[in-house]
Amino acid sequence: MTISIPTTVIIMVLGLIGIGIYALLTTRHLIKVIVALQLLVKGAMLALVLAGRLTGQEELGQSLAITVIIADTIVAVIGMALAVQVRRVIGTLDLRSLTSLRR
Amino acid sequence: MFHVLIAAAALVCAIQAVRAARLLLSALWLAGASALVALEMYLLGAPEIAVIELSVGAGLVTVLFVFAINLTGEENLDARRTIPRPLSWVLLFGASALLLIFILPGINQSETGQVYATFREIFWEDRQLDTLLQILMILAGVLGVLGLLSDQKTDLSPTQKDRRA
Amino acid sequence: MAEQLILLTVGLPWLGALLCWAAGDRHPRLQHTLAVSFSVAAGIAALLLIPFGYERPLVTLPIGGAFGDFTFSPDGLGVFLAAVATVIGSLAVIFSVDYMRGEAQLGRYYAFVLFFIGAMVGLVLTTNLLLMFVFWEITALTSYALISFHNDDPKAVAGGIKALIITQFGGLGLLIGALVLFAHTGSYDILAVIANPGLLPSGALAWMAFGCLAAAAAKSAQFPFQTWLPDAMEAPTPISALIHAATMVNAGVYLLARFFPAFEGVPGWREAVMAVGMLSALLAAVMAIVATDLKRVLAYSTVSQLGYMVYAVGAGGVFAAQFHLLSHSVFKALLFLGAGAVIHSVGTRDMRQMGGLGKKMPFVRLVFVIGALALAGLPVLNGFWSKELILEVGLEHGNPLWMLIVMLVVSGLTAFYTFRMVWLVFYGQPRTELHAHDAGLAMKVALAPLALGTLSTWLLAGSFSRLLSESLPAHRIAAFPTGEILREVLTAPVTLIALLVIGLGLAAWWQRDRLTGLSQALASLGKAAANSFGFEAVNRAVVAVTQDSAEKLRSTQTGMLSWNVAYLVAALIVVLAILALGVGLP
Amino acid sequence: MNPNDAFILAVGLPVIASPVIYLIGRIATRKNPKVDLARWLALLTLLADGYFLFIAGMEFIQSRHELLIAIGAISLRLDGIALLLAAVVLALGTLVTLFSGPAVARDNGRETYFALLTAMIGTIIGLGAADDLFNLWVWFEAMALCSYVLVAFYRNEAAALEAGVKYLVQSALGTVLVLLAIGLVFANTGSLDLDEIRLAAQPSGLMLAAGALFIIGFGVKAALVPLHTWLPDAHSQAPSGISAMLSGVVIEAGLVAILRALGALHLVTVSWGALLLGFSAVNMLVGNLMALRQTQVKRLLAYSSLSHMGYILLGVGAGAVMGSEYSAAGGFFHILTHAMMKGLAFLAAGALLYSLHQAVGNHDPLVLDDLNGASRKYPLAAFAFSVAVLGLGGLPPLAGFMSKWQIFVGGFQTGNAWIMALVVFAALNSVLSLGYYAPLVNRLYRRQPAGIVEQGRPIPVLMSVPMVVLSLGVVVLGVWPSLADWLTGPAAQSLLMLFGG
Known part of the structure; x- marks a missing residue:
């Protein structure tokens, strides 16, 4: 039994997203x-x-992917900056401590 | 078969990145997953993006992670759960299974067509609006980091002082 | 000319409202003056408008689209109620000059009173059902704002919100009515559907008819929505007189009367209206017998009297209902303002602490007794004639006799609680040391015309019937001269029976000490009446369940990122499942 | 000026001006810390942008031809929906810029604030006009990136950081789902152009999955319950001007993105409308119940945004399913009036928050007790706040009544029993919402002011101007609702084109 390439890749995609x-x-x-x-x-x-x-x-797909890389690297950067600031102000990176806003 | 191996390896790396106890290891596993994704992209006929993913995704982001981990320090969190583990499994498998059932029949029916433009044309001409907007995103990122992390010489609020004290 | 007058009657009070607000609370004299002059001017404009009721001119403000054109057309019903609203409104404002002297935030008070007067006029003059709903809601908003005028008092705040929520809840009926009308005819024209109810399919018409009944019941504090009115008595007393006795609560009766030709053919509608009126009249009268708070007794009696009017509309007596509405507006405003003078003077509303006040307040006693006799339905005051007309209608059109008998019994109860009230306040020995003084000048200026009106408005019966008859062709109201109406009332057998029952009610009050056996038998009934026959408990339960579920729901917001993500994934699963099932709208 | 050029400028100007605003503002502040050039530059940009949009919009309104501009393979389209969203975001954005001066003057990030605010406004205009599926995502992501930092603007406050983290993570998850959906659609139809997709999209499991991912992915931003959990945190912790923008236009921009994406897939299934209407019901109920017992003012307003998203969904949902033009116009009218009313509410609450807390260096939230008797000292803010919440509660003669009315009328005109039942449910919810709006007003007009009110600072004039403008707008649209027809009518027609044309 062989698994087609698209199937493999889509499982990889869903696997990464699932994880x-x-x-x-x-x-x-x-x-x-x-x-x-x-x-x-x-x-x-x-x-x-x-x-x-x-x-x-393929070229169009690549072109889109570049934009995605840029965008999400920036998300990561802002996220890390937030994390650094959280650590400075709150003193921990534990999400359980980030629950003051509730109800 | 090669694709299956790469997929399996990438998923293992991803799982390890999630499971790793130390953050530094986690970042390295992520870099591994990124490299394998880049390889898969290369195999799918996207060499340019593979290179960029390798340098940015596996390289730059990892460096940033190391940097951030250095700034914040490792933190040992006890093993208490946030939500019940079975619930997260149910949610995960429910969503993945449904998506797979919906998607799989459709994905193999697509056919390979004709390549009609070069990467350079598409990136710089057809999609120039996207490309221009990347500049805006970078600007937002820079302003964001500057805004969040610039030196705090200004007044600390009373609550802040209490917390420090 | 008519256009200008309509715009003036709506616009003058609203302009006055803005000016009173803008004048600022540092200039109370200016605010008093502005309020009085604008309300009186509106009253004059409304009186001048009455002759145009025969012509029914149409004023149109083009809006279009989903909103229809905003149209006004003064007919008999409209001009009459506009006159009631503005004239009694201006008297209440004049009364307020004394009553509210020295109060803080007068700007807010007068602005809302004037805003209310304008809205009430708009409500009765417009022929666009959307616009009617708009004014309907504005009267609710102003009523709420004025009930809660003393914001620092939790009881006033609670009473205001209760009134707002309950009337809004009932108002959904009117909303549905308006939406049904537009969905089927593409316009909000009330006159069209009244002239030709066949415009709507019978099912839609039934929705509209019963929707309007619900709205009317909520607005007029009728069964099963009656509980808000007694709690609304936290408002300053001129407000109770104006909004919660003489005008806004009449809007429900007005609505039913206005649509009567369209809805009378809807199966079960007339019977339902009569039943609502009868139950309200009966229950409220029983509650009035046991109440000890002066304003609450008046509030219950308002519910009861409005019950008479609703009953009359259901019975087919639009003219009788409107005529009683006129009488009631006058004598109930008189009673409320009289009560206001008493409360202002002695500083309490508890009748058990009063007694013997008549000697200290002879003027107030005089006018209050006139109003009370009218309420009890004794000849020759205006309440007598209009109530007898209603009872007479109860015999016609094949209406059920047992309902009429209940209404007769209620008139006896009315006499009983009225005399109890007058006695407790003005006669007997003083039960506590209260410093009382007679009414001030502005109060007297407001009370005197109302007392005169109570003595004399029944003389208008003939011309009123002619106005309604000529301007409301679809209602098929017959016009009679005053003399004929009076003779008819006097010769009707029902009148005699009613007078007998009223006499019995009076006798029961005089002989109350001998009737201990009976009163003990009624003790449990009295207890139930004091608790509003369980309706308060229903209200409280609804509020408690809502608040409780709201509080429980809040725990879903855990503040924990993982849970937030879990909700997201769960939502994805649900959406995928719905798509898999292919759910669409049938 | 050529309308096409004006349109390009209207989309591009704020985006291009953003770095300029930052740099010049920064330099000016370096030289003299009291000079707040960034704000005035931002204001100027937005006014100029309004002028360009006016030219382009008038052309569209008069000729009834959509403006379509191709940039490479991507085109931007000025249709009714784009025009409405652009007009709303520009109007509210201008007022917020005016308002924000004093509130952020004390923090040293004001150039960042105004640069990002301007950029965010630009991205929302672009999002409304995007005619390419991937480009839509790019605008959307850019908007999100600008807003993350604005939400966490008070970066020394634990609560603001917490809100920023949740907002960022949930939004990022949403955008990933959208990307996956774009991949699926692209794989299936071979195109990214929305019109081409509309022609090519056929019913299939894959396309259903894509639609579901669009709804959930964009729905995070549009605050569909239960994807809304970030919203009360972000809206209550952001600077008040940003709260106004988030509630007034950003969540609506999320909805527009959903509509664009689902519109392209409208042949795939009949369930899209049913889903929108389902979310409508849940949003109304949950939003109202959650708001009922709140004690923090801005959090309460944030929850009320959920229920208002429900009304909007009812309008556009009924418009999409049944092709009811009144419904759709009502939905868009409610987007407009909600932006005004919720913007006004947040600005008025923000003015009070500023005067009572922030001006004395305190970052505590504004709680209900702080409002007690505020009308004595802050008559304008109290009045504006009352107008806003009573309008939100749907009381006439305020704008919220009329927009809800139009939604309801449209719903009844469809004649569909389910939609009519939903209309009645919405009306019931409107009554329920008075249970928390009305007591707010009561508090403001108490006679005995809270202690904190007596010690409060005065409200700066510049904060008052936007409140006056918005209050007037809420009243005028309430008395004369057809004034907005020129904007909502074409938007409704565009929506019907998306889902049926």
């Missing part, structure tokens, strides 16, 4: 949360490249 979401659901460390976001983005980016490949527009 990222699982991390968001379970982790308590803010830096880990940002790691999880990066994993999510890798998956989505791969989906765009795959889509380009499947429709014969």
Whole structure:
């Protein structure tokens, strides 16, 4: 039994996104949360490249992926800056301590 | 088969990145996953983006992580859960299974068409609006980091002082 | 000419409201003056408008689209109620000059009173159902603001919000009515549907009819929405007189009367209206018998009297209902303002602490007794004639006899609680040391015309019936000269029976000491009445359940990022599942 | 001026001006810390942008032809929805810029603030006009990036940072889901152009999944319950001007993104409208119940935004499903009036927050007790706040009544029993909402002021001007609702084109 390339890649995409979401659901460390976001983005980016490949527009797919890389690197940067500031002001990166806003 | 191996390896790296106890290791596993994703992209016929992913995703972001981890320090968090573990499994598998059922039949039916433009044309001409907007995003990022992390010589609020004290 | 007058009657009070607000609370004299002059001017404009009721000119402000054109057309019903609103409104404002002297935030007080007067006029003059709903809601808003005028008093705040929520809840009926009308005819024209109810399919018409009944019941504090009115008595007394006795609460009766030709053919509607009126009249009268707070007794009696009017509309007596509305507005405003003079003077509303006040306040006693006799329905005051007309209608059109008998019993109860009230306040021995003084000049200026009106408005019966008859063709109201109406009332057998029952009620009060057995038998009824027959408990339960579920729901906002993500994934699963099932709108 | 050029400028000017505002503002502040050049530059930019939008918009309104401009393979389209969103964001943005001066003057990040605010306004205009699926995401992401930092603007406050973290993570997760959906649509249709997708999209599981991902991904920003959990935190912790922008236009921009994406997939299934209406019901109920027991003013207002998103969804949902033009126009009218009313509410609350807390160096939240008797000292802010919340509660003669009315009328005109039931449910919710709006007003007019009110500082004049303008607007649109028809009518037609044309 062989698994086709698109199937493999789409499983990889969903796998990366799934693992990222699982991390968001379970982790308590803010830096880990940002790691999880990066994993999510890798998956989505791969989906765009795959889509380009499947429709014969690899170049277009790549072009989109570059924009995604830029955007999400910036998200990561802002996230890390927030994390640094959280550490400075609150003193911990534990998400359980970031629950003062509730109800 | 090669694709399956890469996929499996990437997923293992991802899992390790999530599971790793130390943040530094986590960042390194992430870099590994990133490199494998870049490889897969290369195989899918996207060499340019593979290079960029390798340098930015696996390189720059990892450096940033190391930097951030240095600034914030490692922190040992006890093992208490945030939400019940079974619930997260149910949610995860529910969503993934549904998405797979929806998507898989459609994804293999797509066909390879004709390549009609070069990467350079598409990136700099067809998609120039996206490209221009990247500059705006970078600007927002720079302003964000400056805004968040610039030196705090200004007044500390009373609550802040209490917390420090 | 009519256009200008309409715009003046709506616009003058609103302009006055703005000016009173803008004048600032540092200039109370200016505020008093502005309020009095603008309300009196509006009253004059409304009186001048009455002759135009025969012509029914149409004023249109083009808005279009989903809002229809804003149209006004003064007909008999409209000009009459506009006159009631502005004239009694100006008297209440004049009364307030004394009553509210020295109070803080007069600007807010007068602005809302004037805003209310303008809205009430608009409500009765417009022929666009959307616009009617707008004015309907504005009267609710102003009523709320004025009930809660003493914001620092939690009871006043609670009473205000209760009134607002309950009337708004009932107002949904009017909303549905207006939406149904527009959905089927593409306009909000009230006159069209009254002239030709066949415009709407019968099902839609039924929705509209019962929706309007719900709205009317809520606005007029009728069964099962009656609980807000007694709590609204936290308002300053001139407000109770104006809004919660003489004008706003009449809007429900007005609505039913206005749409009567369109809805009378809806199966079960007339019976439902009569039942609502009868139950309200009965329950409120029983509650008035046991109440000890002077204003609450008046509030219950208002519910009860409005019950008479609603009953009359259901019974097919639009003219009788409107005629009683006129009488009631005058004598109830008189009673409330009289009570206001008493309360202002002695500083309490508890009748158990009063007694023997008549000697210290002869003028107030005189006018109050006139109003009370009218309320009790004794000849020859205005309440007598209009109430008898209603009872007579109860015999016509094949209306059920048992309802009429209940209404007759209620008139006996009315006489009983009225005399109890007058006795407790003005006669007997003083029960506590209260320093009382007679009414001030502005109060007298407001009370005297109302007392005169109570003695004389029944003389208008003939011309009033002609006005309604000529300007409301669809209502098929017959016009009679005053003399004929009076003779008819006097010769009707029902009148005799009613007088007998009223006499019985009076006798019961005089002989109350001998009726201990009966009163003990009624003790449990009295207890139930004091608790509003369980309606208060229902209100409280609804509020408690809402608050409780709100509080429980808040725990879903955990503040924990992981839970937030979990909700997100769960939502994705649900959306995918719905898509898998292919759910669409049938 | 050529309308096409004006349109390009209207989209581009704020984006290009943003770095200039930062740099010049920074230099000016370095030289003299009291000079606040950034704010005035931002204001100038937005006014000029309003002029360009006016020229382009008038052309569209008069000729009834959408302006379509191709930049490479991507085109920008000025249709009714784009015009409405642009007009709302510019109007509110200008007032917020005017308002924000004093509130951020004490912090040393004011150039950042105004530069990012201007950029965010530009990205929302672009988002409304995007005619390419991926480009839509780029504008959306840029908007999000600008707003993250604005939410966490008080960077020394634990609560603001916490709100910023939650907002960033949930938004980022949402945008990833959107990206996945774009990948799926791209793979299936081979195109990113919305019109081409509209023609090519056929019912399939893959496209259903894409639609679901669009709804959830964009829905995070649009605050669909239960994706809303970031909103009360972010809206209550952001600077008040930003709260006004977030509630007034950013969540609506999320909705516009959903509508654009689903519009392109409208042939895929009949369920889109049902889903929108389902979210509408949940949003109204949950928003109201959550607001009912709040004690913090800005948090209460944030929850009320959820319920108002519900009304908007009812309008556009009924418009999309049944092709009811009144519904759709009502939905867009409510976007406009909600922006005015909620903007006004946040600005008035912000003015009080500033005078009572921030001006004395205190970052405590504004709680209900702080409002007691505030009308004595702050008559304008108290009046403006009352107008805003009573309008939100749907009382006439204020704008909120009329926009809700239009939604309701449209719903009944469809004749669909489910939609009519939903209208009645919405009306019931409107009554319920008075249970928390009305007591707010009561507090303001108490006679005995709270201690904190007596010690409060005066409200700066520049903060008062936007409040006066918005109050007037809320009253005028309430008395004469058809004044907005020229804006809401074309938007409704554009929506019907998206979902049926």
